[in-house]
Every structure is written in structure tokens, then in C-alpha cells.
Amino acid sequence: MVPRLVVAAPASGAGKTTIATGLMAALVRSGLDVSPHKVGPDYIDPGYHALATGRPGRNLDPWLTSEDLIVPLFLHGAADADIAVIEGVMGLYDGMRGAGDFASTAHVARLLQAPVVLVVDATGQGRSVAALVHGFASYDTRVRLAGVILNRVGSARHEEVCREALESTGIPVLGAIPRTADAATPSRHLGLIPVAERRTEAAEAISALATLIDSSCDISGLVAQAHTVGPIAGTPWNPADALAALGTGEWDARPSGGTPLGARPLSISLSNAGTLGDGHLSVGLSNAGTLGDGHLSVGLPNVGTLGDGPSSIGLPNVRTLGDGPSSSGSAGAGPRVAVAGGAAFTFGYAEQVELLAAAGAEVVTFDPVRDEDLPEGTRGVILPGGFPEMYAEELSANERLRARMTAFVANGGVVVAECAGLLYLSQELDGHPMCGIVDAKAEMTGRLTLGYRDAVAVRESVMTRAGERYRGHEFHRTVCTPPGNPVWRWVDGGDGYASGRVLASYLHLHWAGSPVLAARFVEECS
Template sequence: MVTSVPRLVVAAPSSGSGKTTVATGLMAAFAARGLAVSPHKVGPDYIDPGYHALATGRVGRNLDAYLCGPELVAPLFAHGARGCGLAVVEGVMGLFDGAAGQGGLASTAHVAKLLRAPVVLVVDASSQSRSVAALVHGFASWDPQVRVAGVILNKVASDRHEELLREALDESGVPVLGVLRRAERVHTPSRHLGLVPAAERHGEAVAAVAELAERVRAGCDLDALLALARSAPALPDAPWDPAAAVAGAFPAPGAGDPAAGPGAQDRGAAGPGPAHAGERRPGADGGPCTAADGRPARTEGRPAAGGGRPGSAGGRPAGADGLPAYAGPAGAGGYQPVAGGRPGSAGRPVVAVAGGPAFTFSYAEHAELLAAAGAEVAVFDPLRDEALPEGTRGLVIGGGFPEVYATELSANEPLRKAVADLAAAGAPVAAECAGLLYLTRELDGHPMCGVLDATARMTGRLTLGYRDAVAVGDSVLAAAGTRMRGHEFHRTAVEPGAGAAPAWGVRTPRPRTEGFVQRGVHASYLHTHWASAPGAARRLTERCVTS
């Protein structure tokens, strides 16, 4: 099957250049013209896709050549972009920055090559004039397989400044497709892990996206950009299909990809897992940043995805501002969760998935894989719902910001007890990062669910990076010895008590075990993408039936 969706990759020389501003603005501007726009983000980021979803009305999807393997990037893209008239892919960090020490693996350039997509380079021109041509020439000529086909100049000071920049770029052969003037940054507040997720900002986020759309519409040549997107050749890859993935029809990651560069073909979990070459810098464009010494900061866990769309989610009515009362982990263009969590029908067990402002991080493919494996997915909000969805047989709690909502989560005593009772009954419970914190006895002194004999607290230390891991023992997600790729991103620490086995063996940044496995519970700081290991969804769903 051939995929011929027009597509653009929005990249930059470095973080902070304005990728998120331009990419989100382009998505919203083209959507306002009536195009069905498919939004994508390079890398493990969960926050930017929430804003992309607001801009397009479709779930934001990640394209991560490390977590999923290069061979799944194009199929996952084709799955998300099916039926759309345009796809916009926001890059990560600088164009050629990827997994540290891995020869460009998982960089924006790598993904652009895998998608055969033209690249639009967003350049912060605030402190240069003629030198911009040398910078663009360098990026356009560095890798002949990466087609840098246009430039959008950001933070341009005046008409004269624009004139000087255009004159210089005339000699580079790379056309200027847009100019955005220096202006007050559209208000997108940040905190300890980057931008505040769209699901937490409701009307403010809608207004911010509308402002981005207007700025991009006024400053960019949308017709030329669309023509460029339509110049992308067809992809021969069949769209990823969750049912086929659960049945084992897609190749296992790690088969190798020459475009990934040196070291990309042998990434076993027993070997050192590269940290991503950076992480989110609060207030920047949403791309990762490095530590002060230039090395990756150490991660401990990262919240999961805000892929909700304007409208309703999880059966709750939309608010007056067009946002859902809470954003669940799936939305338009993805699997639609059961409204309100009715009991499973035709023998399909209900798997409850945490959503709401405290748990906004989850990849849309997780819910799709659970559904394909035979589950009914029911989204609930631990801040508001005092009971698990009716008929719940399994529980998935992704990432988010429980430390921000610790008081409210703790105050919902009936739900905490319901979670503890479900786990005590041996039901399968899969928790990542924020979910791990929620299962501990307490977080910063606030009582949590008490499923795990452990306490959690905020720290001043950022733990960050890609990880290769091996399952230490059997669990509801994996058999002993299973290799899995993941990503950590957090500023918390968990102090374990006794009674639980570790979940993973990880060698970087130091040899260690990580996470908890006890009865049906698998809890870890590691964020994983189940498209690379669809057996996890099948295994959890099967356990729902047998537990």
C-alpha cells in the first residue's frame, strides 16, 4: 500500500528557535482553511502533541526512531495521517541532534529521511543578518539525503532587517517561505518539566493556539508551503495497524536502518542505552536541552501524553471554551475510549486508563493496542472520579504531574482505596512515572494509594534519557528477559520499602535495577512505547481475563 499524504518537517538549528510556535501555528492555520491536518512530533515529548491536538482536532502522535525503531516510523506516520490532506511534523532540538553517541539516530533529520519529507528550517534571526546565509547553507548541505527546502525567519526586528536577511538568503538557493516579526512570546507558561500541558490550561491554551495561527497565517506563504508538502514522494510503507501488531505482523524493532548512522543496528538492552542528547528547557520551543556541562542530564521519569481533542473526552461534556472537561489519552484520529466506563461487552474486559490534568502523558497507540487485544478502554479522571469505571478488570496509569496535584489526588480517598483494592485482588496494573508515584504510600507527605511499600518526593535533580532495559522477571507486561526501549524524564525520587521485585535491569547511566513488580502490578519510571512491544497490551489484556 502506498502512502501519499503531503507532509512537512519543521526543524531548527537549535532548541529555542521557534519550532513549536511555527509548527503549531501552521497546523492551526491549515486546519482553518478546511484541511484535515495530521500532527506529529519527533521524539518522546508528550506536551507539544497536546497543543498540536488543539490546533488540528486530531490526536497528536509521536515519531521516535529510538523507542519504536526506524522501521516503524513510516508505518506509524501513515497510520496517524490516514485520510488527511496534510501532515506537519515538529522536530526535536536541532535538526541533526539525536540519541547521544548514536550517529544521528532518532534526530529530526533521521525521521525526515525515513519519511522522505521536505524540511522547513525555522531560524532565529534576532542577532544576525548576512550570516544567516552561511548558517542555512551549512544545514542544507550537511547531509545530501536531508532536503532543506525552505526557511522561515523568526524574531525579525524590522522591514530593513528582513530586507538584509532576504538578500543574503537569495545567494543560498533556499527560499524564504515565511517571516515572523519579533513580538511578545505567545503566553505558554512553563514549570519544572517544560511547558504546562494544554489539558491544564483550557481556554488559555485555545486562545494561544488561535494567536499562533494568526501570526503564521500573516507571516508565511501557506500556498508555497502546501505546494512543498505536496512535492513529497509516496511512501511504500503500509500503515501500522494495531490489530496486526498485536498479532505479530510487524517486525520487531532494532532490525537496523542504514540512515540511522553508526551504532544504530545493535542496541540490545544489555548494552549501554544512550541518553537523548538533551531535554526540555522550560520556556523554550519544547525541544530537549542538555545539562550545563553539555552532557545529558540524568532522568527519572516523564509524564505521558496529552492527546485529547477539542470536544468531549471520556464521556464528559465539553466546557464552554471548547476543551473537554478533562483530556484523556486518546482523541480524534485515534481510538475513542468507552464513555463513562460501562462493563465490557461480549467478553471484552474493561481496562481503566487514567486521564485528566494530573495524567496527561500517554501515547495514543497504547489505547489502540489494548482495544485490538480485546479490551474496552475506559478513561477516568483521578482528580474527579471517586470510583473506577464500572467493570474494571485492569488499570493503566501513565505519566503526568501528580506532584502538582498531590493534595487533590490525596483528597480523593474513595478512588485511592478502589485502586488499592483492585491491585490487592491481583488485577493487572501498569504504571509509568506519574503512575508509579500515585501507587506509592505517599508523595511529598500526601497519602497516595499505598499499593507499593515506597515513598516519593520531589527533588532538584532532573533525571533524563533514553534507556535500553531488560525485564528482570515475569510481569503483566513482559516475560523475564524481554528487552524494551524507554525514556525517563522526572525530578522525583522513590524510596522503596520491601516486598516487591524490580521491573527492569538498566545499565545507563549506571548499572541498576528499576521499578516494582508485585503480583499483578508493574510500576516503573520508564516510559515505553507499546508499538515497539505490542505483546505488552496483549499480555495485560489476557491477564484481565484470568485474574
């Protein structure tokens, strides 16, 4: 059983990330091993969680991966942890448009059978806070509201008024946090500034937050609430099993959590793979052990800062190779896959790298801002999301790597790019020359494109087959022109560029919900 607690709020902007991250750091300071999780498709908050806990920040999103995978993915991420803290998204009951509270914090809390602590911004209210909390507690009795943390309390008198009012609700106040500059984290057009861009400052801020939470919250009371949970039924997800199911017909190309489309099972040839005693797939990664049930455990450390090389983007199962880029350590058993990192490419889900490694790839990282060449022996490149618009000048100035990328594609290299990666592959970004691999020009706009997408692949690409459906999301303020011949279509739009062995689009996918993507990518690289 993993003790667990959900940190939620009535609305965005109440201070969830500040308090959840500070709580994680305070618990670590007290000697606990904390497993961090984030509801929804957010990439930035998990970076702060990882810095606070020393564990990969992991996302729990019923839309991107399916309801059935929430508990397995949680148990996978929380393995051997003393406690898990799950930060919510938006308001407690805010989910998909037109689907009730599906994919909301409340939805995930119910699936995990976890108590919820509500962070309430007390600014501008006194006794009314009790009506607000009562409403959230009674709205859905399947969600257990275990306590309240009052945020941005103006004075001792203000705190007293709020506490007295909340006594009538029977819901305990587990913290009262004063207004303070120490609780602020800088933001810009897509949210908080990622850890990779301000690691030293972020570490200092998290330390200050731990002190703030420790002094203003009932840590023992919060831990006690986390321990009120019971065990949840489920088997921890692991990448080897997810890939093994592809060859048995247990999984085929489907919309995540939806109706299978009848695609034939994919046969994968994994390098250096054998079988465990119970028939599960064993991938021959160095420094890997087994769990008690015989499932594969990839016990490789997290990436740290790589000296003068690219900085860590928080990917698990990756280690350093001397002074060079980091590697999964699969001893050259399979194709080398280079994942872009550094300050400009920070958006990635931890399970993607785990699936690549389990499929036999040797995973390395590189920084397109700083590195002038791809890692030696690279057979495939993954360009994740991030903020290339903030580094357009530096990316453009690295002419040697841009030329190397063009040559890599011309020679048959496999490239998959999401959002930021699409911009990097374009002809130019805000007037700065980029790789020129995708025949489009990209520029910043004032319009935010944000939302879940039920996407259908309308033609074949390096990873998709026409007619397959995948669940993803978009999150950007740029546009590419011309729009090209879309790879993806959804109800009110579509996008994507595919040519040869290159696939680039704005669509973000969570590969744990569609493990066939990892299998196909590694197969292409092989």
C-alpha cells in the first residue's frame, strides 16, 4: 500500500503547484521518499516535482492513457516510495469539455481512492470560505475532502476568522500560508518557466518553499491523512509487459482507452531480449534487476547535469557516458536513439524513454542549443516539446547541428518531432533559420491553442497507420504556414507533416497509452 494525498484547488491560480511542490520538499526533508505525480498533460510542474523529490515527475491522465492505466501507472511510479503526493489540475472538478469531470483531479482521486486536500486562496474573503469549502465537499460525495490549506492569508486575524468559519464544515484546516514573495515562481506565455532554464534558482526556491510549508502546515496531520487510504487493486505498469502485449493481441493500435480498431498485432524484434520465468519479456539492459513478481525493473539512475553537456530534462533510466551525452546503458544492444533536451526541449513523459529502452534502444540525450553534432551512431532522433521560441537565435546560430540534422534525414535517419520539434525542423522560426526539413515557416502569435485531441491518422507515417486513432493534446502559441498535408485529423482541425522517415506535428502523445509507437519507432531505427 502506498500512502497518498491529492493536492487540489477550487480553480487555477490558487497556489496548487507552489504548495504541492513545497510539501513534497518538506516531506523529503523529513526523511521520506516521496513519489511525485501530476494530473493532466502538464510538462512543467513535474520538472519542479522531480527537483523537489529526486524522482521522475509522472503524469496521470485518463484521457491520454485510459482510465484502466491510472492505477498501474501510479503504482509503477510510486514503487518503494514512503508516500505519494499528486498535484491536481485546474479546479477540482474541471475535466474534459463535454465529458463531465472526466480527466479531472476528482476523477483521478476517485480512481486512486485518495483523500483530497483543498488549497483555497483566502484573499478577499473571510467567513465565505466556509461556504466555498462546504460546496466542494458536498458536490460529489465520492471524493473525500480530507482537509483545507488556506493560502495567501493576510494576517493572524484573517486566519482566525477563516478557521472559525471552517469549524462548521467539520473539515480540518491543515495549513495557513501567509502572503510571501518566497512562494512566487516566475511564469510566461505557457505557464511556469521550466526547471531546466533556472535550475539553481528553482532549487533555492524549492528549499524556501519547504521551509515555508514546514512552518505553516500541519505536516504530521497531512501524513496521517495520506495513511488513511487502503490498498488499491492493480498491477504496476512496466514497459516490457506493455510491449510484450503487442505481439499477443492484448494490445493493438487503438484510441487510448477506447475501442480497438482491429489493427493486426505488431511483431517486434527486440535486441538482447530473453524471457523471465513467468513468460514476461526481459530486455537485456545493464544495471537492471527484477521485481518480486518477475517483472522487469530498469534500475538506472536519473540524469543529472552533464558537466558542460546538455542539462537533464528529468528522464528516467538514463545515465551518463563519461563526459559525453547520457545513455540508457544497453551496451549497444539496439539502435541508438537521441532525445533532444536542454533548455529548449523540456516537454517529455518519463514512460516514453522507459518504453524505448525496453524495446531495445540505447537512449542518449543531446542539446540542440549547445551540441554541434548528434551523438555518434545515432539511428533515430526524438525532438520533444518545449520552448524553442525562447532560444530561436541560439538554435539558429548552431549551424553545424542544423546541417547535421539535414544530412541525417537525407541519409534515411528516423525523426519524430512534437510541437517544439516541429518548429526546429521548419524553414524558420520567427525569422531565424532552422533545419529546413519541414517545408513550413513558424512564428509566434498571441493566440493560445490548447486542448485534448481525438486524432485519426489519415495517412501512413514512420509510426502511424492510416485509420488508427490516438488521444493527444495541443499546447502552443505558434503557427506553421503553409499547413501542409495533415497526418492527423480531429473534429475541428488537424495538422502534421510526414515525409520519408520524418513525422512532425503539434500533437503531443503519451506513449504509455500507445506503446505501439515505441515499438514501431525502434523497429524503424533498426
